[in-house]
Every structure is written in C-alpha cells, then in structure tokens.
Amino acid sequence: AQSVTQPDIHITVSEGASLELRCNYSYGATPYLFWYVQSPGQGLQLLLKYFSGDTLVQGIKGFEAEFKRSQSSFNLRKPSVHWSDAAEYFCAVVTFSGGYNKLIFGAGTRLAVHP
Amino acid sequence: NAGVTQTPKFQVLKTGQSMTLQCAQDMNHNSMYWYRQDPGMGLRLIYYSASEGTTDKGEVPNGYNVSRLNKREFSLRLESAAPSQTSVYFCASSESVDGDADTQYFGPGTRLTVL
Numbered sequence: 001a002q003s004v005t006q007p008d009i010h011i012t013v014s015e016g017a018s019l020e021l022r023c024n025y026s027y028g029a030t031p032y033l034f035w036y037v038q039s040p041g042q043g044l045q046l047l048l049k050y051f052s053g054d055t056l057v058q059g060i061k062g063f064e065a066e067f068k069r070s071q072s073s074f075n076l077r078k079p080s081v082h083w084s085d086a087a088e089y090f091c092a093v094v095t096f097s098g099g100y101n102k103l104i105f106g107a108g109t110r111l112a113v114h115p
Numbered sequence: 116n117a118g119v120t121q122t123p124k125f126q127v128l129k130t131g132q133s134m135t136l137q138c139a140q141d142m143n144h145n146s147m148y149w150y151r152q153d154p155g156m157g158l159r160l161i162y163y164s165a166s167e168g169t170t171d172k173g174e175v176p177n178g179y180n181v182s183r184l185n186k187r188e189f190s191l192r193l194e195s196a197a198p199s200q201t202s203v204y205f206c207a208s209s210e211s212v213d214g215d216a217d218t219q220y221f222g223p224g225t226r227l228t229v230l
Contacts, residue, residue: 009155044207
C-alpha cells in the first residue's frame with residue numbers, strides 16, 4: 001500500500017542554521033509529491049510540489065526539495081531558518097485510487113526554532 | 116479571492132448532538148474534500164466530491180455525511196457526535212480529482228471537541 005513516512009516527529013534548530021526534513025514514500029509508479037506547511041492554528045499551505053522533470057524543486061519561503069527515486073525520498077531543505085518557519089510540515093504523495101486523486105499524508109514533523 | 120473558507124472555527128458539542136460544518140471555495144474548482152487531522156496521524160480523507168452532484172467515501176467516512184450543495188459549497192454533517200470525532204477538520208478543493216495530480220488547497224480548519 002502507498003504510504004509516506006516522516007521519520008522525525010520533532011526537530012529543533014537554531015535560527016540561521018540549515019534545515020533538512022526527511023520524507024520517504026512507498027509508491028510503485030512515478031509519484032507526485034508535495035510539501036505543505038501548517039502554522040499554529042492555520043490551515044495547510046502548499047510549499048512546493050514535484051510532478052516530473054528537474055528533481056530539485058524550488059518552493060515558496062526559500063524552501064527546496066529534492067526527489068531521489070533510488071532512495072524513495074523527497075527531503076525538504078532550507079539553507080537558513082527563520083523564526084517564522086516554526087510550524088508543522090507535512091509531506092504527501094498523490095495516488096490514483098478508486099477513481100480519484102488520493103492525497104496520502106505523512107504524520108508530520110514539528111519544527112521549533114531557537115533564537 | 117478568499118480561497119477556501121470554513122465555518123465555524125471552533126465548536127464544542129456534547130455526545131449525541133448533531134452539527135454541520137460548512138465549506139466554500141471561490142476558485143471555481145470542481146472537486147472538494149473533507150479531511151480530519153489527529154495528532155501523529157497526518158490528515159485522513161473522510162469524503163470527497165469529484166464534481167457537483169457527486170460524493171464518495173474516503174478512508175474514514177463512518178459517522179459522517181456530506182452534501183455538495185452547489186459547485187462552491189461542500190458541507191460535512193455529524194448526525195450524532197461521539198468523543199472519537201474530536202479532531203480538526205479541514206476542507207480542501209482542487210481543479211479535479213483525476214487531473215495530473217491537481218493541487219489541493221486547504222481551508223483554515225474547524226477545531227471540534229465532543230464531550
């Protein structure tokens with residue numbers, strides 16, 4: 001069955017440090033992959049998505065993600081974290097199941113940023 | 116554009132009470148979705164509507180009903196609320212359910228507590 005794993009439940013980084021959030025997926029075909037961010041009390045905002053082509057994808061707020069088929073991974077990165085990046089981050093994969101695009105989410109990684 | 120809006124933002128119910136969560140989108144999207152978010156479980160699909168006039172079950176439909184009132188609006192009803200339905204509910208919309216991984220856009224959520 002298709003699944004998304006985010007191995008890190010919580011991550012804490014210092015402001016200005018680099019960040020990498022891990023995401024591994026299980027899907028037989030070419031995956032369509034997303035990263036969403038959820039600030040406290042807010043809905044989910046799309047950060048970036050990968051459908052095909054260049055495996056390094058640029059998103060909003062200075063984030064990027066790299067699709068690595070050999071590792072079934074789609075890790076999210078940012079070179080320098082800002083305090084406003086503190087939020088929960090969700091990786092998701094689209095599967096075509098039962099006649100519709102089914103979005104399968106990972107459990108999320110909560111990011112804390114120390115000043 | 117307001118995007119996807121949801122009402123109410125917060126709700127407290129007693130076991131056995133009923134209520135309807137409202138969702139509307141102004142992006143002229145064909146497809147709409149209801150998810151619930153529980154700690155450590157990411158988001159799970161309750162129901163979706165591929166187009167106006169159609170609705171289908173997602174992963175966790177038990178205890179819920181939906182109505183696609185028109186193209187803009189998609190409501191979620193709890194007929195007899197149970198404590199297990201305490202959760203945060205998100206509505207989302209996309210161009211379609213079977214396009215090339217059409218991006219889903221999310222509302223701000225409704226935080227529901229059932230006592």
